Amino acid sequence: MFDTTTLLKFSTVKQYPKGTVIVSGSDSSPADMFILLQGSAGAYKNYKESMEVLLDTFEAGSFFGQMSLFLNRPSDATVVALADCIAVSINSRNIYEFFSSQPAMTFKLIEDLCKRLDKVSNDYIDLHYKYVSAVGIEDEQKASVQSSLFPEEHSSYLIPLKNKVGEYLFEDDITCPMCGHKFKNLTVFTSRLRTEGSDKDMRIRFKGIEPMHYEVISCPSCCYSALNNSFSAGEAQFASSIAKKISALDPRPELKSGIYRDTFTIFAGYYLAILCAQAMQNEYHLNTAKLWMRLGRIYSDCGDENMSRYANQKALSDYKYAYERFDVTGAPLQQLCFIIGDLYNKLDNIEEARTFFFYAKMNKDGSAVVKRRAEVYLDDLREELKKRRDDEKKNKENA
Numbered sequence: 001m002f003d004t005t006t007l008l009k010f011s012t013v014k015q016y017p018k019g020t021v022i023v024s025g026s027d028s029s030p031a032d033m034f035i036l037l038q039g040s041a042g043a044y045k046n047y048k049e050s051m052e053v054l055l056d057t058f059e060a061g062s063f064f065g066q067m068s069l070f071l072n073r074p075s076d077a078t079v080v081a082l083a084d085c086i087a088v089s090i091n092s093r094n095i096y097e098f099f100s101s102q103p104a105m106t107f108k109l110i111e112d113l114c115k116r117l118d119k120v121s122n123d124y125i126d127l128h129y130k131y132v133s134a135v136g137i138e139d140e141q142k143a144s145v146q147s148s149l150f151p152e153e154h155s156s157y158l159i160p161l162k163n164k165v166g167e168y169l170f171e172d173d174i175t176c177p178m179c180g181h182k183f184k185n186l187t188v189f190t191s192r193l194r195t196e197g198s199d200k201d202m203r204i205r206f207k208g209i210e211p212m213h214y215e216v217i218s219c220p221s222c223c224y225s226a227l228n229n230s231f232s233a234g235e236a237q238f239a240s241s242i243a244k245k246i247s248a249l250d251p252r253p254e255l256k257s258g259i260y261r262d263t264f265t266i267f268a269g270y271y272l273a274i275l276c277a278q279a280m281q282n283e284y285h286l287n288t289a290k291l292w293m294r295l296g297r298i299y300s301d302c303g304d305e306n307m308s309r310y311a312n313q314k315a316l317s318d319y320k321y322a323y324e325r326f327d328v329t330g331a332p333l334q335q336l337c338f339i340i341g342d343l344y345n346k347l348d349n350i351e352e353a354r355t356f357f358f359y360a361k362m363n364k365d366g367s368a369v370v371k372r373r374a375e376v377y378l379d380d381l382r383e384e385l386k387k388r389r390d391d392e393k394k395n396k397e398n399a
Helices: 066-071 095-101 103-134 142-146 236-247 263-280 285-301 305-325 330-346 350-362 368-398
Strands: 013-016 021-023 033-038 040-045 053-059 078-081 085-090 169-175 182-188 195-198 204-206 216-218 225-227
Touching (some): 066 103, 236 263
Antiparallel strands (some): 033 085, 040 078
């Protein structure tokens, strides 16, 4: 990993017998960074005190003290030789010589710093959700119960998010088209999504992540919100009308962005996106219908079937508006009929559900997949109607 011969030429190479303090956490002056060439060492908090804790151990090839060197501050820990050691210290006087003579070690140092930063970030997220679970999410979601943004039946929820940049998510730089505020936003790597299956209503399930939790972008400054594929298309001319609607909310929602995105922000984002769509568009119903339908699924995932039904009723109302007033033909019409049929079915209106599934089935310009799903629904509903009629007949005979 590094050129030992070159490092041994540094004038700061020293031997440290076992038990020797290499770095003292009690010193008030900044410490050097050390590269351990031989032996092993341990980093302690409260060394030789009643609350002594071993924080980390280092073997040959490791380095320690880099935070003290780069931040020019005293060390937080005491490092002690656990065996006879040979180490070279890097300070402000020889650091440039080190970088120029040890490119591989320099890369390893940068890599280690990045890993430590990532670990701290992920530890914070995990600790945050452990805390939220421990306190029953009361503090975490207090605003969700109080804010006039939400319906009265909206309660407190906890979605176990994994806001880690990596396999499924990346952090994007966003500029709000309404107020110009710049912020970080977590975006899903759609190319990395792996399908686990699909529900009867054609909802796709993905392994390791639920994209609906990240489909709405919300500006933490002005609260403008929209689905991610239309957020940047928002026009500044509507900023005043959106601000007027948001100023009427009591209290104004506090949104979190990037890796700090939380359950409250997810729900608030959807409701804000509905509010913003209504403020910007005369014919907003298709956009709000999509948002309501996603909310219905999220509520269902959280176990709140009452709010899921509420959201589905709102989605159905907006989709029916679009069906009756918009010029929709071909495959989009088939999909619209299927969605309306599914929402009627979830709201236990079997007769209307059958009507719209039949329309989806008979659409000659539509998808064969949607047609087949509609046929499955029609078969199931036929059986359900037969069962209900048989039950009614038995009840009458027993009366």
